[in-house]
Amino acid sequence: MSFITRFAPSPTGPLHLGHAYSALLALHQARLSGGRFLLRIEDIDRARSRARWEAQIYDDLAWLGISWETPVMRQSDNMPAYNSALRALWSQGLLYACQCNRRDILAAASAPQEGAPLTGPDGVIYPGTCRDLPRDPGVEMPKDKALRLDLRAAAEVFSGPLSYVETGRPGPPQTVTADIAALQQSAGDVVVARRDMGTSYHLSVVIDDAAQQISDVVRGEDLAEATMIHVLLQHLLGLPVPRYHHHRLIRDEAGRRLAKRDDARAIATYREAGATPQDIRCMVGL
Numbered sequence: 001m002s003f004i005t006r007f008a009p010s011p012t013g014p015l016h017l018g019h020a021y022s023a024l025l026a027l028h029q030a031r032l033s034g035g036r037f038l039l040r041i042e043d044i045d046r047a048r049s050r051a052r053w054e055a056q057i058y059d060d061l062a063w064l065g066i067s068w069e070t071p072v073m074r075q076s077d078n079m080p081a082y083n084s085a086l087r088a089l090w091s092q093g094l095l096y097a098c099q100c101n102r103r104d105i106l107a108a109a110s111a112p113q114e115g116a117p118l119t120g121p122d123g124v125i126y127p128g129t130c131r132d133l134p135r136d137p138g139v140e141m142p143k144d145k146a147l148r149l150d151l152r153a154a155a156e157v158f159s160g161p162l163s164y165v166e167t168g169r170p171g172p173p174q175t176v177t178a179d180i181a182a183l184q185q186s187a188g189d190v191v192v193a194r195r196d197m198g199t200s201y202h203l204s205v206v207i208d209d210a211a212q213q214i215s216d217v218v219r220g221e222d223l224a225e226a227t228m229i230h231v232l233l234q235h236l237l238g239l240p241v242p243r244y245h246h247h248r249l250i251r252d253e254a255g256r257r258l259a260k261r262d263d264a265r266a267i268a269t270y271r272e273a274g275a276t277p278q279d280i281r282c283m284v285g286l
Helices: 017-032 051-063 079-091 102-109 151-157 180-186 201-211 221-236 267-272 277-283
Strands: 004-007 036-041 095-098 146-149 162-166 174-178 191-193 216-220 243-247
Touching: 004 017, 004 216, 017 036, 017 216, 017 243, 017 267, 017 277, 036 051, 051 267, 079 095, 079 146, 079 191, 079 201, 095 191, 146 221, 151 180, 151 221, 162 221, 180 221, 191 201, 201 221, 216 221, 221 243, 267 277
Parallel strands: 004 036, 162 243, 216 243
Antiparallel strands: 095 146, 146 191, 162 174
Protein backbone atom coordinates (compact mmCIF):
# COMPACT_ATOMS: atom_id res chain seq x y z
CA MET A 1 0.00 0.00 0.00
CA SER A 2 1.46 3.37 -0.98
CA PHE A 3 1.65 5.97 1.79
CA ILE A 4 -0.75 8.91 1.38
CA THR A 5 -1.54 11.25 4.25
CA ARG A 6 -3.10 14.67 4.69
CA PHE A 7 -3.26 17.77 6.83
CA ALA A 8 -6.86 18.97 7.14
CA PRO A 9 -7.28 22.29 8.98
CA SER A 10 -10.49 24.31 9.30
CA PRO A 11 -10.35 27.98 8.24
CA THR A 12 -12.05 29.21 11.41
CA GLY A 13 -9.04 30.85 13.02
CA PRO A 14 -5.24 31.03 12.90
CA LEU A 15 -3.06 27.95 12.87
CA HIS A 16 -1.22 27.43 16.16
CA LEU A 17 1.77 25.39 17.29
CA GLY A 18 -0.34 22.23 17.50
CA HIS A 19 -1.25 22.56 13.83
CA ALA A 20 2.41 23.12 12.96
CA TYR A 21 3.38 19.92 14.76
CA SER A 22 0.66 17.86 13.08
CA ALA A 23 1.42 19.16 9.58
CA LEU A 24 5.19 18.80 9.95
CA LEU A 25 4.84 15.28 11.38
CA ALA A 26 2.54 14.19 8.55
CA LEU A 27 4.90 15.67 5.95
CA HIS A 28 7.89 13.95 7.60
CA GLN A 29 6.14 10.58 7.59
CA ALA A 30 5.18 10.99 3.93
CA ARG A 31 8.75 11.83 2.93
CA LEU A 32 10.18 9.02 5.08
CA SER A 33 7.87 6.55 3.31
CA GLY A 34 8.36 7.97 -0.17
CA GLY A 35 4.67 8.81 -0.14
CA ARG A 36 2.39 11.76 -0.73
CA PHE A 37 1.27 14.66 1.47
CA LEU A 38 -2.08 16.29 0.70
CA LEU A 39 -3.83 19.37 2.04
CA ARG A 40 -7.57 19.53 2.65
CA ILE A 41 -9.56 22.54 3.81
CA GLU A 42 -12.35 21.41 6.15
CA ASP A 43 -14.77 24.29 5.71
CA ILE A 44 -18.17 22.68 6.25
CA ASP A 45 -18.81 25.15 9.07
CA ARG A 46 -19.78 27.96 6.70
CA ALA A 47 -20.88 30.21 9.55
CA ARG A 48 -17.36 30.35 11.02
CA SER A 49 -15.13 29.71 8.00
CA ARG A 50 -13.44 32.77 6.55
CA ALA A 51 -11.48 33.29 3.33
CA ARG A 52 -8.81 35.24 5.21
CA TRP A 53 -8.14 32.30 7.51
CA GLU A 54 -7.88 29.94 4.53
CA ALA A 55 -5.40 32.30 2.87
CA GLN A 56 -3.36 32.43 6.08
CA ILE A 57 -3.30 28.62 6.26
CA TYR A 58 -1.54 28.53 2.90
CA ASP A 59 0.80 31.35 3.92
CA ASP A 60 1.76 29.83 7.28
CA LEU A 61 2.35 26.36 5.84
CA ALA A 62 4.50 27.71 3.01
CA TRP A 63 6.52 29.73 5.54
CA LEU A 64 7.12 26.53 7.53
CA GLY A 65 8.56 24.96 4.39
CA ILE A 66 5.58 22.70 3.76
CA SER A 67 4.51 22.06 0.18
CA TRP A 68 1.46 20.13 -1.01
CA GLU A 69 -0.17 18.82 -4.12
CA THR A 70 -2.73 20.87 -5.98
CA PRO A 71 -5.61 21.30 -6.41
CA VAL A 72 -6.49 21.45 -2.73
CA MET A 73 -9.70 19.65 -1.75
CA ARG A 74 -12.23 21.93 -0.06
CA GLN A 75 -15.12 20.30 1.76
CA SER A 76 -17.58 23.00 0.72
CA ASP A 77 -17.12 21.75 -2.86
CA ASN A 78 -17.88 18.16 -1.89
CA MET A 79 -21.46 18.41 -0.61
CA PRO A 80 -22.92 16.16 -3.37
CA ALA A 81 -20.73 13.28 -2.14
CA TYR A 82 -21.89 13.77 1.45
CA ASN A 83 -25.54 13.89 0.35
CA SER A 84 -25.10 10.67 -1.61
CA ALA A 85 -23.64 8.90 1.43
CA LEU A 86 -26.46 10.17 3.65
CA ARG A 87 -29.09 8.96 1.21
CA ALA A 88 -27.46 5.52 1.15
CA LEU A 89 -27.51 5.30 4.95
CA TRP A 90 -31.05 6.69 5.14
CA SER A 91 -32.38 4.16 2.61
CA GLN A 92 -30.99 1.33 4.76
CA GLY A 93 -32.81 2.61 7.84
CA LEU A 94 -29.55 3.53 9.55
CA LEU A 95 -30.38 7.18 10.20
CA TYR A 96 -33.15 9.00 12.03
CA ALA A 97 -34.14 12.64 12.27
CA CYS A 98 -33.50 14.42 15.55
CA GLN A 99 -35.04 17.70 16.62
CA CYS A 100 -33.38 17.95 20.05
CA ASN A 101 -31.17 20.91 20.85
CA ARG A 102 -28.23 20.92 23.27
CA ARG A 103 -30.44 21.93 26.19
CA ASP A 104 -32.90 19.08 25.47
CA ILE A 105 -30.07 16.55 25.34
CA LEU A 106 -28.50 17.74 28.56
CA ALA A 107 -31.86 17.75 30.37
CA ALA A 108 -32.71 14.21 29.22
CA ALA A 109 -29.22 12.89 29.98
CA SER A 110 -29.28 14.53 33.43
CA ALA A 111 -32.67 13.14 34.47
CA PRO A 112 -32.58 11.56 37.97
CA GLN A 113 -33.05 8.05 36.60
CA GLU A 114 -30.12 8.53 34.21
CA GLY A 115 -27.52 9.61 36.78
CA ALA A 116 -24.67 11.91 35.82
CA PRO A 117 -24.55 12.53 32.04
CA LEU A 118 -21.83 10.64 30.20
CA THR A 119 -19.70 12.35 27.58
CA GLY A 120 -18.27 11.08 24.33
CA PRO A 121 -16.62 12.44 21.17
CA ASP A 122 -19.45 14.94 20.62
CA GLY A 123 -19.95 15.98 24.24
CA VAL A 124 -22.91 14.66 26.25
CA ILE A 125 -23.89 11.25 24.87
CA TYR A 126 -27.29 11.42 23.21
CA PRO A 127 -29.92 9.56 25.30
CA GLY A 128 -31.89 8.37 22.25
CA THR A 129 -34.91 10.63 22.67
CA CYS A 130 -35.88 10.63 18.97
CA ARG A 131 -34.66 7.13 18.09
CA ASP A 132 -38.04 5.41 18.39
CA LEU A 133 -40.16 8.08 16.71
CA PRO A 134 -41.93 6.86 13.54
CA ARG A 135 -39.68 6.92 10.48
CA ASP A 136 -39.87 5.57 6.97
CA PRO A 137 -36.65 5.03 4.97
CA GLY A 138 -38.81 5.11 1.84
CA VAL A 139 -39.71 8.79 2.23
CA GLU A 140 -37.41 11.64 1.35
CA MET A 141 -34.65 12.37 3.83
CA PRO A 142 -35.52 15.50 5.87
CA LYS A 143 -33.30 18.54 5.39
CA ASP A 144 -34.50 20.68 8.29
CA LYS A 145 -33.43 18.34 11.11
CA ALA A 146 -30.22 16.81 12.34
CA LEU A 147 -29.64 13.20 11.25
CA ARG A 148 -28.22 10.67 13.70
CA LEU A 149 -26.63 7.29 13.08
CA ASP A 150 -28.75 4.56 14.69
CA LEU A 151 -26.18 2.25 16.27
CA ARG A 152 -28.80 -0.37 17.16
CA ALA A 153 -29.75 -0.63 13.48
CA ALA A 154 -26.09 -0.53 12.46
CA ALA A 155 -25.39 -3.55 14.67
CA GLU A 156 -27.94 -5.53 12.64
CA VAL A 157 -26.25 -4.58 9.36
CA PHE A 158 -22.64 -5.00 10.49
CA SER A 159 -22.07 -7.65 13.13
CA GLY A 160 -18.31 -8.02 12.93
CA PRO A 161 -15.78 -6.41 15.26
CA LEU A 162 -14.54 -2.92 14.50
CA SER A 163 -10.79 -2.52 14.21
CA TYR A 164 -8.05 -0.31 12.88
CA VAL A 165 -4.26 -0.26 12.97
CA GLU A 166 -2.74 2.36 15.27
CA THR A 167 0.81 3.51 14.44
CA GLY A 168 1.09 6.39 16.89
CA ARG A 169 2.04 4.39 19.98
CA PRO A 170 5.51 3.23 21.07
CA GLY A 171 6.57 -0.04 19.50
CA PRO A 172 5.19 -1.78 16.41
CA PRO A 173 1.75 -0.96 14.96
CA GLN A 174 -1.11 -2.16 17.14
CA THR A 175 -4.59 -3.35 16.19
CA VAL A 176 -7.30 -1.56 18.16
CA THR A 177 -10.64 -3.38 18.37
CA ALA A 178 -14.14 -2.68 19.66
CA ASP A 179 -17.71 -3.73 18.96
CA ILE A 180 -20.80 -1.67 18.26
CA ALA A 181 -22.21 -2.40 21.71
CA ALA A 182 -19.15 -0.76 23.26
CA LEU A 183 -19.46 2.12 20.80
CA GLN A 184 -23.06 2.65 21.89
CA GLN A 185 -21.84 3.13 25.44
CA SER A 186 -18.89 5.38 24.60
CA ALA A 187 -20.36 7.54 21.82
CA GLY A 188 -24.10 6.99 21.39
CA ASP A 189 -26.02 7.85 18.22
CA VAL A 190 -23.76 10.57 16.83
CA VAL A 191 -24.91 13.28 14.44
CA VAL A 192 -23.85 12.63 10.85
CA ALA A 193 -25.64 15.65 9.37
CA ARG A 194 -26.18 18.87 11.29
CA ARG A 195 -29.23 20.88 10.33
CA ASP A 196 -27.15 23.98 9.60
CA MET A 197 -24.41 22.19 7.64
CA GLY A 198 -26.00 19.28 5.79
CA THR A 199 -23.14 17.06 6.95
CA SER A 200 -20.84 16.63 9.96
CA TYR A 201 -17.17 16.14 10.73
CA HIS A 202 -17.65 12.39 11.21
CA LEU A 203 -19.28 11.84 7.82
CA SER A 204 -17.19 14.30 5.82
CA VAL A 205 -13.82 13.09 7.06
CA VAL A 206 -14.69 9.51 6.14
CA ILE A 207 -15.88 10.42 2.64
CA ASP A 208 -12.92 12.73 2.02
CA ASP A 209 -10.28 10.29 3.23
CA ALA A 210 -11.66 7.68 0.83
CA ALA A 211 -11.87 10.17 -2.04
CA GLN A 212 -8.23 11.19 -1.52
CA GLN A 213 -7.17 7.54 -1.09
CA ILE A 214 -5.65 8.31 2.30
CA SER A 215 -3.70 5.31 3.59
CA ASP A 216 -2.52 6.87 6.85
CA VAL A 217 -4.40 9.45 8.91
CA VAL A 218 -2.09 11.57 11.06
CA ARG A 219 -3.99 13.59 13.68
CA GLY A 220 -4.07 14.51 17.37
CA GLU A 221 -4.81 12.02 20.11
CA ASP A 222 -7.87 14.07 21.06
CA LEU A 223 -9.59 12.56 18.00
CA ALA A 224 -8.76 8.95 18.91
CA GLU A 225 -12.08 8.40 20.68
CA ALA A 226 -13.94 9.31 17.46
CA THR A 227 -12.02 6.83 15.33
CA MET A 228 -14.31 3.84 15.91
CA ILE A 229 -17.24 5.98 14.69
CA HIS A 230 -15.31 6.58 11.51
CA VAL A 231 -14.42 2.89 11.18
CA LEU A 232 -18.09 1.96 11.50
CA LEU A 233 -19.10 4.50 8.86
CA GLN A 234 -16.38 3.15 6.57
CA HIS A 235 -17.80 -0.36 6.89
CA LEU A 236 -21.40 0.78 6.41
CA LEU A 237 -20.47 2.77 3.30
CA GLY A 238 -18.12 0.14 1.85
CA LEU A 239 -15.02 2.33 2.21
CA PRO A 240 -11.46 1.27 3.07
CA VAL A 241 -10.17 1.70 6.62
CA PRO A 242 -6.85 3.59 6.68
CA ARG A 243 -4.15 3.26 9.31
CA TYR A 244 -4.29 5.88 12.06
CA HIS A 245 -1.46 7.72 13.80
CA HIS A 246 -2.78 9.65 16.80
CA HIS A 247 0.04 11.89 17.96
CA ARG A 248 0.65 13.75 21.20
CA LEU A 249 -0.87 17.19 21.68
CA ILE A 250 1.05 20.42 22.03
CA ARG A 251 0.01 22.02 25.31
CA ASP A 252 0.52 25.31 27.10
CA GLU A 253 2.40 25.80 30.36
CA ALA A 254 -0.71 24.80 32.35
CA GLY A 255 -1.05 21.53 30.43
CA ARG A 256 -4.07 22.63 28.40
CA ARG A 257 -4.18 21.67 24.73
CA LEU A 258 -3.97 24.61 22.37
CA ALA A 259 -7.08 26.03 20.70
CA LYS A 260 -7.57 28.54 17.91
CA ARG A 261 -8.75 31.14 20.37
CA ASP A 262 -5.26 31.06 21.91
CA ASP A 263 -3.77 33.66 19.57
CA ALA A 264 -0.61 33.86 21.70
CA ARG A 265 0.37 30.44 20.29
CA ALA A 266 -0.60 31.29 16.69
CA ILE A 267 2.11 30.69 14.10
CA ALA A 268 1.53 34.20 12.73
CA THR A 269 2.23 35.69 16.17
CA TYR A 270 5.60 33.97 16.36
CA ARG A 271 6.39 35.03 12.80
CA GLU A 272 5.66 38.65 13.61
CA ALA A 273 7.93 38.40 16.65
CA GLY A 274 10.82 37.30 14.44
CA ALA A 275 10.76 33.52 14.93
CA THR A 276 12.11 31.29 12.18
CA PRO A 277 10.62 28.03 10.88
CA GLN A 278 13.41 26.20 12.71
CA ASP A 279 12.37 27.93 15.93
CA ILE A 280 8.85 26.57 15.47
CA ARG A 281 10.21 23.06 14.93
CA CYS A 282 12.18 23.32 18.16
CA MET A 283 9.16 24.62 20.06
CA VAL A 284 7.09 21.57 19.11
CA GLY A 285 9.87 19.06 19.71
CA LEU A 286 10.89 18.38 16.14
